[in-house]
Amino acid sequence: MRPAAFLDRDGTLIGDSGFVADAATVRLLPGVEHALGEWHRAGYALIVVTNQSGIARGLITWPQYHAVAARIDALLGAAGLWLDATYVCPHWPEVTGPCDCRKPGLALYRQAAAERGLDLSRSVWVGDRVRDVAPSRAFGGQGFLIGASTEDDEGFPRVGDLPAAAALSIAGARSTPPPAGR
Numbered sequence: 001m002r003p004a005a006f007l008d009r010d011g012t013l014i015g016d017s018g019f020v021a022d023a024a025t026v027r028l029l030p031g032v033e034h035a036l037g038e039w040h041r042a043g044y045a046l047i048v049v050t051n052q053s054g055i056a057r058g059l060i061t062w063p064q065y066h067a068v069a070a071r072i073d074a075l076l077g078a079a080g081l082w083l084d085a086t087y088v089c090p091h092w093p094e095v096t097g098p099c100d101c102r103k104p105g106l107a108l109y110r111q112a113a114a115e116r117g118l119d120l121s122r123s124v125w126v127g128d129r130v131r132d133v134a135p136s137r138a139f140g141g142q143g144f145l146i147g148a149s150t151e152d153d154e155g156f157p158r159v160g161d162l163p164a165a166a167a168l169s170i171a172g173a174r175s176t177p178p179p180a181g182r
């Protein structure tokens with residue numbers, strides 16, 4: 001089983017403009033292609049997990065969501081890269097009730113692991129919010145916050161950008177001996 005890099009979308013791969021509805025405005029953040037290339041070469045599956053409550057709130061349509069996803073695929077494809085999978089929570093608790101898939105919920109990671117054969121304990125979680133990386137504590141992987149935030153980091157390391165998270169996570173995985181019995 002291979003590890004995954006579980007990546008937040010808005011504010012991590014692309015700019016976070018609130019609710020991203022217009023694919024034409026989508027740009028990859030600086031260093032994204034480099035970071036994803038590093039993880040890919042190190043054997044990580046590239047998995048996006050994204051909360052898109054704008055869908056439940058009626059602020060984004062599914063066609064708009066899919067157009068943004070296709071735009072990201074095209075931008076990464078131009079760099080010779082691809083995402084192994086994208087998982088989305090379209091819910092908003094006040095509209096659709098509670099769900100297990102909205103981050104920091106664990107359902108989408110469990111689904112990804114089952115569908116893709118991923119080793120969650122060797123995986124890395126990266127995002128600009130604590131909810132993006134908190135699942136790492138449940139599964140035993142690493143978590144890195146990127147960018148700047150005013151929220152409490154709750155003990156997670158915050159690094160400058162996605163390439164820094166890639167370098168640190170790959171170095172950390174190499175320096176960690178495998179658990180006994182493996």
Ligand SMILES: [Mg+2]
Nearest residue numbers: 008010011128
């Ligand atoms: Mg984000």
Ligand SMILES: [Zn+2]
Nearest residue numbers: 089099101102
């Ligand atoms: Zn959900």
